[in-house]
Amino acid sequence: MGGCLAILCWAAFASVPPVATASAAGDGRQLLEQIRAERAKFQLILDEMNAMQEASASEQADLDDPGSTIRLYGFFETGLQRNWAKTNGFLNGVVQSPALTYILGDLYLYLDIVPAQGWRTLVEVRLTTSNGADQLSPAGFQILSTAQRRQNQPGLGFGSHQIASSLIIERAYVEHIFRDEFGVRLGLWLTPWGIWNVDHGSPALIPLIEPYIQMAQIYPTHQLGLAVFGARHLLPWRLTYHLGISNGRVTGPAVIPESTWVSFDVTDDKMISGRITLERQRPDLLRFGVSAYWGTSAQTSKQVQVSEPIVVRRDIPLELEEWGVGADFSYNGPRLRLRAEFTYTQYRFPRGRTRATFFPTRQMPDSAQYGGYALASFPFDALGLRIEPYAYFEAVWWPAAIAPRDAAVIPSLGLNLDPTPTIRLKTQYAWYRFFQVEDGSIRFSRNSEDDVHGLSFRAVVSF
Numbered sequence: 439m440g441g442c443l444a445i446l447c448w449a450a451f452a453s454v455p456p457v458a459t460a461s462a463a464g465d466g467r468q469l470l471e472q473i474r475a476e477r478a479k480f481q482l483i484l485d486e487m488n489a490m491q492e493a494s495a496s497e498q499a500d501l502d503d504p505g506s507t508i509r510l511y512g513f514f515e516t517g518l519q520r521n522w523a524k525t526n527g528f529l530n531g532v533v534q535s536p537a538l539t540y541i542l543g544d545l546y547l548y549l550d551i552v553p554a555q556g557w558r559t560l561v562e563v564r565l566t567t568s569n570g571a572d573q574l575s576p577a578g579f580q581i582l583s584t585a586q587r588r589q590n591q592p593g594l595g596f597g598s599h600q601i602a603s604s605l606i607i608e609r610a611y612v613e614h615i616f617r618d619e620f621g622v623r624l625g626l627w628l629t630p631w632g633i634w635n636v637d638h639g640s641p642a643l644i645p646l647i648e649p650y651i652q653m654a655q656i657y658p659t660h661q662l663g664l665a666v667f668g669a670r671h672l673l674p675w676r677l678t679y680h681l682g683i684s685n686g687r688v689t690g691p692a693v694i695p696e697s698t699w700v701s702f703d704v705t706d707d708k709m710i711s712g713r714i715t716l717e718r719q720r721p722d723l724l725r726f727g728v729s730a731y732w733g734t735s736a737q738t739s740k741q742v743q744v745s746e747p748i749v750v751r752r753d754i755p756l757e758l759e760e761w762g763v764g765a766d767f768s769y770n771g772p773r774l775r776l777r778a779e780f781t782y783t784q785y786r787f788p789r790g791r792t793r794a795t796f797f798p799t800r801q802m803p804d805s806a807q808y809g810g811y812a813l814a815s816f817p818f819d820a821l822g823l824r825i826e827p828y829a830y831f832e833a834v835w836w837p838a839a840i841a842p843r844d845a846a847v848i849p850s851l852g853l854n855l856d857p858t859p860t861i862r863l864k865t866q867y868a869w870y871r872f873f874q875v876e877d878g879s880i881r882f883s884r885n886s887e888d889d890v891h892g893l894s895f896r897a898v899v900s901f
Contacts, residue, residue, distance in 0.1 A: 522890065556615050619670055675716055676717050685701065708733060756787070759785075759788055764780060778812040784805070785804060830849070
């Protein structure tokens with residue numbers, strides 16, 4: 439690193455013409471300004487190199503230091519929310535609750551283990567409540583209670599009812615970093631796609647409400663498989679890549695109500711995904727990203743012939759073949775932060791069909807869907823707080839997911855307050871407006887009965 443700095447110093451100052459050639463005061467001032475400009479340019483490069491060296495040294499120290507073998511960290515969020523949906527609106531039965539309700543939220547725990555130099559294991563789990571579930575049938579939506587009785591209690595053996603809860607594995611993998619440019623990861627990992635799925639945690643995200651494309655899992659958010667990743671420094675830029683091969687979907691999309699994908703693969707077809715980013719950290723963060731995936735996911739069933747001879751037959755009642763592309767942009771300045779993300783996907787069903795979300799008697803067609811959002815926030819410090827108001831806009835074209843409508847636009851406003859670096863108070867209002875296509879043109883639905891207004895608040899505590 440020292441040799442590189444010396445060369446850069448020599449190159450920066452060697453590019454400045456000698457001041458001895460200046461014969462007039464005006465020429466001297468011009469040369470002085472040129473020297474200052476070259477010096478500022480060199481200082482920017484030097485700062486960038488120092489930042490990269492510090493980050494690399496910090497990462498390496500975490501891997502090399504035997505005292506940092508296990509770390510436990512996470513965050514918890516809780517709050518309240520209210521949704522307003524018209525009685526005759528098609529989403530009235532879909533919103534979780536039309537009343538003002540307190541929400542317990544989720545607890546995320548991260549177990550970060552460095553067992554040996556260059557090796558790392560990360561396990562992320564989410565603890566959440568499951569007070570009720572929506573079951574879709576030809577008769578409509580039905581809310582099912584999942585409250586449970588306490589078992590194995592003294593006396594009769596059972597006790598009072600308790601809140602049912604779930605432990606969900608978000609990530610669990612082991613990785614080995616051979617060098618900055620190459621690492622290998624094996625296990626369950628988040629698909630490196632766009633902004634929301636990469637930042638993932640509420641403390642790192644600006645908005646509170648999930649984008650529609652994320653909530654409905656227009657692309658596979660989780661994958662179980664093998665991935666290679668790395669980074670290459672191209673001063674002042676940094677190029678990163680992630681290439682993975684997996685079993686396929688383990689969750690979603692929302693258009694398949696009974697999508698009981700399993701974590702193991704039932705066919706030899708695999709899913710391939712990749713992402714490339716180009717970013718610059720100084721003077722302001724600037725990042726461009728592109729993502730893509732292609733692959734199949736399948737459900738399996740078994741039929742057993744109990745008479746002699748006993749025969750077990752495997753069948754594939756449903757197979758989803760899909761591909762998608764995405765692009766994203768991020769900018770962090772001292773008084774402005776920008777986020778934008780776009781996704782396009784196509785679904786095809788080579789074997790089997792599933793029923794449509796809102797029409798249980800209809801089968802899902804092959805489809806193409808796309809959507810994206812843009813966000814601008816304006817952070818500043820006042821009253822001992824970090825205050826960040828923001829404006830958000832999202833548009834989605836997904837007839838199969840928001841039927842009987844074809845498209846939706848979601849304007850939104852939000853406000854984040856940070857009393858301390860580990861506490862964030864997040865508030866967001868969203869207005870869901872739906873469109874339909876008639877006679878080849880996009881227009882508003884016949885009335886505003888389908889509109890939904892939502893106001894959400896969460897207190898997020900990191901530890």
